[in-house]
Amino acid sequence: MTPKAESGADERTGSSETDLHAGTGSGPVPDGSTSWDETIRDAVAVANIPTLLMVLVQLTGDLSWIAEPYAVSRTRGMADNDTGGLDPELQAAVREAAAQAIVRWHAGADAAIANPSPELVTRMLAWSMGDDVPLEYGEFLQDELAVGAGVRAASPPVQAPPGFRAVVIGAGISGIAACVRLQGLGLDVTVLEKSDDLGGVWRDNRYPGAGVDTPSHLYSFSFAPHDWSQYFAGRGEIHAYIQRVADDYRVRERVRFGREVVRVVYDEAETRWHLHTRDADGTTGVEHADLVISCVGAFNPPVVPALPGLEDFEGPAFHTAQWPQDLSLTGKRVALVGNGATAMQLAPAIADQVEKLTIFQRSPQWVQPFEKFQQKVPDAVRLLFREVPLYRAWYRLRLEWIFHDKLYKSLQRDPDWADCRTAINSINAGHRDYFTSYIHEQVGDRTDLLEKVIPDYPPFGKRMLMDNGWFRTLRRPNVDLVSDGIASVLPLGVVTTQGETVDVDVLVFATGFDVVRFISSYEVIGRGGRRLREVWDDTDGRAYLGLSVPGFPNFFTLYGPNTQTGHGGSLIHTVEAQLDYVESLLRQLFACGLTSVECKQDVYEDFARQVDDMHAGMVWSHPAMSTYYRNEKGRVVVISPFRNLDYWHLTRRAELDDYLLGSREVDVTAAAPTSDGSSR
Structure with a gap:
């Protein structure tokens, strides 16, 4: 070719x-x-x-x-x-x-x-x-x-007003995609990144076995296909791909590394944003922007439980996202706290190195066959x-x-379904039978594990995990799966909630991230001094299309509330759909000679009601399990209730009628232009 x-x-x-x-x-x-x-x-x-x-x-x-x-x-x-x-x-x-x-x-x-x-x-x-x-x-x-x-x-670049400037916060996958898109539109764009390198979660997560559970050819930018060596790439190849894309599209030239955003404040008099920053050496500064796109992601910051005695533990104790360089686990007694996606990658990768691996699970997880785990593409x-x-x-x-x-139908709760605890409809029950049979097959003669590993809630109620050797690892003689919690930590061990002492040399927390607190790494203050943290009541994040909140003009959050695809798929697909929408907004906005958009309150509230109403009939609202998809009030804040088809229709073209429009010359309350560009 x-x-x-x-x-x-x-x-x-x-x-x-x-x-x-x-x-x-x-x-x-x-x-x-x-x-x-x-x-x-x-x-x-x-x-x-x-x-x-x-x-x-x-x-x-x-x-x-x-x-x-x-x-x-x-x-x-x-x-x-x-x-x-x-x-x-x-x-x-x-x-x-x-x-x-x-x-x-x-x-x-x-x-x-x-x-x-x-x-x-x-x-x-x-x-x-x-x-x-x-x-x-x-x-x-x-x-x-x-x-x-x-x-x-x-498509041609947009005709932005002179001096119009965009700032992207974060240089992970979303930030790189946003920078590439805005550059392609011909905009002046700067990326602020608190670390010294690109990559976001793929920069930070270096634990053994780290990789995607989404196929590599799907976990790719649409504009940058890659010659993947594995069907499901490991962390190193993904990070290298991100670096290559950033270089090919000259993103790195736009990034200011080591510059952490601590506060973003909207100036109503100037109708623009002031971003207060702090450099690695403590130097503070202010960046100015007409458009801000937050790309700090959902899997940040890491969460470590406040266990009594943890500060007295004498060995290494760390979250998987903070894996120490040059750490050797050979011959060590390791306690792994958690059994989610990260633990299921980590445990099989280290089980043959350690003397003893004790895995503490909160609840069992549904796991499906992983046909092409670690398979190279010929x-x-x-x-x-x-x-x-x-x-x-x-x-x-x-x-x-x-x-x-494909899986969407199995996520809908059938009110007439008899067995309402373990399945939510006939299709979902079929999935349960299939996954249960698979678990029996994998456990084999270790029938003592069955009670611990078969969930009592419907499939897809939590994030569905891929089996990269999890059950094979649990069968090893040097691996124990413990369903009891940890009550306290000793200098060289832990005490379970049942009073059993487990000797431990290394304590590893695969306990996830603070995903329900969107944009928690910096403060956002909008029109009238409204703080985004207060608008969201800390953990009750809502945004129109996962992007926009009233009172925060020209501020968009990629991969924001209710945008993760719970039934599977690639976050990149969602992010690019959101960027399609932002591009549509900007094209129409600039064509009308305007410079800012602010989501209308009624549009925001109607969308939030639609999301909640849809979730009420879906598996993630099922009471049989706890999940990080829901906040402490029980509201689903992380997962999208939409099919990819639905979200594509919602984001393919923006409707200016959904927004208050403004510019430095036009009042923000001016009526939206009609389709031919004239004012109503």
Whole structure:
């Protein structure tokens, strides 16, 4: 593929448009003795069959590939379903036809169906999944396919007023995405980062086994596809990817490292924000901005329980996000407090090093099979991802369905469902049976573990975890799973709530983060001196679309309240949808000669009611379990109740009628302009 086709450019970055056509008739070959045709055949021989069928339809225009006898079996759980359940003879026919079609395309032939209609792309996805996909998804899938293939047309920069300045707080994934987008719009943007490097949680979390539980090809910026070495990347590769994107898009040049934001104050007279900062050496300063985008994330700061005696512990004691460099656990007695996502990555990674590992769990977790844990992407398949945009796009689109809205029905509480404690509807009960069977299989003859590891609440009530060797680790003779809490800490041990003493050399807290206190690392003061912390009553965060709060003009929070996708998926997808919305706002705002937006109170309250009403009928409001998704009042503040489809519709175009509009020349209470730009 030519550099043009490799760019994977996105319309909002200002980069060049990408073509589905390679157009050169040549391509990279692994070595001088291998032809391009042979290289493609080697790649297709180990590729995903359902994805190849979709590539065949688009390259050839032959719809018989989504008809009998090529019916794909229903994809189970989170698996890729690489064979599609087809007989070997049919698989061979698909691979041979796909190899021929890709070779022809690479030699210059056009794709027969460059842009499938909404109806066709829905039909194709349904066939590739062996599942029902509602037609209402058509336009969304069409758009997502274009993003994955890199064929969206580039859009022009905005015409911002002279001197208009944006500041992004935080240089993690959200901050980098925001900086790239704002740069692409032609805005003057600065990123303030309190640390000395990029990466956010992927900079800080260095514990053994750290990695994504979302597929790498989904946990990627749409504008920056990557040649992933593993289907689920480890922390090191993810951090390197973030660094590479920041360098490729010249984000680093915009970042002021070692500059912590301590307070953000809106100046009503100047109609702009003043950001009070503190440098690493204690120097204070003030930055000024017309637009502020908060990208401090949800998984910050870490939480460590206030256990009696903890200060007297003689060994290392730390949160997993503060893993000490050069720490050796060889031959140590380790207590791991917590059994959530982090613990399930950490425990299998250290169990063979330690003398004894004691895991303290608060409650059991639902865990699902992790088919491709630590599996490397074969070099031949990596070539397909790099060189054939349609393969990459369809593989990604299938992942979106598997890890996003496919599960949505199982999250709805059926009021007539009889067994209301352990499941919430018939589909959810089926999931429970499947996961329970899997746990029995994994535990094997260690039946003593079953009472400890099978949850008594519905699947998906808490974050669903991926099994990267958790049950295998629990079966080890040097590993104990303890359901009792820790009452106190001794100099070289802990005492459980049942009075048992456990000898400990190293105390590790995998106890999560203060996720219900959004934007807790700095103070935000808006119009009339209103403090955001007070508006949110500390832990009761609400924001229109997870982005905007009345009284705080031109202040947006990415990955804010009610935006995490509880039924699975990638936070990057949500963040980019939010940036689509912010871009839409800015384009319309500047076109009207205005400079600021402030969410209307009634819009904010109506949206909050909608979120609460939807959650009342979903699994996360179920009383059978506790979850970090809810605050101390029981309100769900972290998770979104929307399907990805719904959120896409909500964010694809902003409505200025939802906002009070203003500028330095126009009063903030001026009526919203009509669609043709004239004032009402």
